[in-house]
Amino acid sequence: MTLTDFEQSRRERETRNERVICWIAGCALLAGAVVHLALRMTPGFRPQPPWLMIAIEMAGALIMAGILLQLHLSRDYRWWRKYVLSAWSIALVVGINLAGRVAGDPVVSLFLNIPIYIVAVLLSGLRYSTGAVLFTGGLAMLAHLVFMVSAAYPERLLALAVGLLVLAATSVTVSYLVKSMLTLHRDSVAKDRLRRFLPPEVVEEITAAPELGRRAVEAEVTVLFSDISGFTEMASRCPPQQVIDLLNDYFPVMAGIVFRHRGTLEKYIGDALLAVWGAPISGPDDAWRAVLAAVEMQQAINELNRRWSASARPTFKIHIGLHTGRVAAGLIGADAYLQYATVGDTTNVASRICAVAGPGEIVVSAATRGKLAGSGVSLEELPPVRVKGKAQPLVLYRVVWQPGVALSGGGVQ
Numbered sequence: 001m002t003l004t005d006f007e008q009s010r011r012e013r014e015t016r017n018e019r020v021i022c023w024i025a026g027c028a029l030l031a032g033a034v035v036h037l038a039l040r041m042t043p044g045f046r047p048q049p050p051w052l053m054i055a056i057e058m059a060g061a062l063i064m065a066g067i068l069l070q071l072h073l074s075r076d077y078r079w080w081r082k083y084v085l086s087a088w089s090i091a092l093v094v095g096i097n098l099a100g101r102v103a104g105d106p107v108v109s110l111f112l113n114i115p116i117y118i119v120a121v122l123l124s125g126l127r128y129s130t131g132a133v134l135f136t137g138g139l140a141m142l143a144h145l146v147f148m149v150s151a152a153y154p155e156r157l158l159a160l161a162v163g164l165l166v167l168a169a170t171s172v173t174v175s176y177l178v179k180s181m182l183t184l185h186r187d188s189v190a191k192d193r194l195r196r197f198l199p200p201e202v203v204e205e206i207t208a209a210p211e212l213g214r215r216a217v218e219a220e221v222t223v224l225f226s227d228i229s230g231f232t233e234m235a236s237r238c239p240p241q242q243v244i245d246l247l248n249d250y251f252p253v254m255a256g257i258v259f260r261h262r263g264t265l266e267k268y269i270g271d272a273l274l275a276v277w278g279a280p281i282s283g284p285d286d287a288w289r290a291v292l293a294a295v296e297m298q299q300a301i302n303e304l305n306r307r308w309s310a311s312a313r314p315t316f317k318i319h320i321g322l323h324t325g326r327v328a329a330g331l332i333g334a335d336a337y338l339q340y341a342t343v344g345d346t347t348n349v350a351s352r353i354c355a356v357a358g359p360g361e362i363v364v365s366a367a368t369r370g371k372l373a374g375s376g377v378s379l380e381e382l383p384p385v386r387v388k389g390k391a392q393p394l395v396l397y398r399v400v401w402q403p404g405v406a407l408s409g410g411g412v413q
Contacts, residue, residue: 006186010128011077017126018081019071024123025089026064032096033057053099060092082127086136089120094143114163117144121170128182130175137171216330221278221342222290222322222368223350224263226254226297228271229317229359238314246314247271253300261293266341272354276342279329287324287371294320294362295401302403317360321353324367345389352387353396362399369397 036049036057067085097113117140124136141164148160228234228250235243251268258265258275262283266274275293277286297320305315325346332341349365357363364372369379378400384393 010182014082014127014129015071015075015077017128018085019068021085021123021126022064022068022071025092026061026068028119029057029061029064029092033061050099053096056092056095056099060095063088082124082129082132083135086120086124086132087139089123090117090136090139090143093117093120093140094147097147111159111162113144113147114159114166117163117167118170121167121174125174125178128178130179130182133175133178134171137167137175141167141171216328217279218326218328219279219282220324220326221276221282221329221346222287222324222371223327223342223347224258224273224275224277224290224294224320224322225347225350225354226273226275226294226318226320227354229319231271231316234314234316242313246308246316249308250301250304253304254297257293257296257300261289261296263290263293264340267339272351274347274350276327276329279327279342280340285375287322287368288375288377290322290368291362291364291372291375291377291399294322295399298360298362298401299403319354319357319359320362321350321355321357321364322362322368323350323353323365324371325349348389349387349394352389353394356382356385356387356394356396357398362401363396364399366395366397 033054036054039045040048040051040054093113093116096116100112120140121133121137124133127133144163144167145160148156148163238246251273254273255265258273261277262281263275263277264279266276268274275290277283277290277293283289297318301316301318308315323346325344327342327344327346329340329342332339353363353365363382364379372379379397380400382396382398385396386393
């Protein structure tokens with residue numbers, strides 16, 4: 001079975017934290033043995049800790065050291081290990097409590113075990129498993145119940161009630177905290193993935209209604225395909241690192257524009273950028289938003305060119321094509337490499353239209369033009385153009401835009 005990267009990370013963290021638990025438990029047992037041995041050797045101290053208790057604590061510390069060594073040698077994940085080690089921890093506490101009865105001190109034998117059980121439950125939270133927490137808490141409550149019922153001290157009823165109440169509250173609280181932490185982390189991972197290709201407000205809408213992003217849908221979208229004019233020639237005469245630096249300046253600006261207009265950034269293809277409007281969330285003005293983004297991208301590249309020229313860096317133009325049509329849209333790929341994608345001829349046609357556009361131009365299809373009726377966008381009809389994969393010539397339109405001047409109009413009426 002293929003694990004999600006979240007589950008894989010959780011298992012790795014659980015395995016590492018198992019060693020931390022062994023360190024804490026082993027050191028606590030060793031410290032307890034040293035303290036009890038010192039009390040044993042203190043003249044006049046009553047009641048003296050029994051040798052059996054000291055022996056159990058020393059043996060427990062040695063066994064924890066052995067388990068710790070085994071965990072360092074074998075890093076493989078075993079789902080059952082957390083339950084076995086939890087049971088072993090509770091068994092140690094029971095053994096120490098039984099030995100405490102030999103001392104004849106009701107406070108030690110009845111009440112000292114409660115905080116030790118609590119520590120065991122708290123440590124189980126480091127395993128990032130609500131099942132392990134509840135298992136440890138339930139086992140501690142059962143051991144405490146059996147131990148108290150078999151006790152002969154009159155205080156056992158008070159110890160029984162206090163222990164069960166405190167252990168139940170601790171188990172529920174720790175399990176809830178672990179569950180909340182796992183949910184928070186899982187949601188954070190999911191949002192980080194979505195933010196790679198969706199604007200923040202759309203991410204929040206999908207998070208509120210997860211089915212929007214998970215299921216594949218057929219939708220009408222407006223596809224924007226942007227490419228750098230003459231990129232191959234520029235790349236051939238510039239150092240590779242300089243080309244990478246330019247792209248790292250260029251793409252974040254373009255992606256920000258796409259997100260600002262509620263578009264979905266589907267992918268980068270070399271020096272090209274593919275974005276869509278209408279999936280996973282659609283609106284009546286998707287085509288209008290796409291054209292606004294295209295114009296702003298052209299204006300932004302002019303600003304970037306001015307900045308690059310001032311620092312004696314290469315400059316370039318971009319050309320953009322837009323087409324509206326139906327696609328299948330949804331998340332595709334392996335869990336660790338998920339990508340939101342649109343599949344269909346619409347994307348291919350947008351790429352062909354982009355190739356028709358000249359440097360600094362924005363060209364749209366007749367289908368996109370139909371969606372812009374009443375928007376106030378100024379268009380110039382181009383001669384019919386034949387493109388690869390289409391038997392009939394395409395009727396295309398050039399968007400009229402001016403540097404530094406926003407499009408007039410108020411969107412689709």
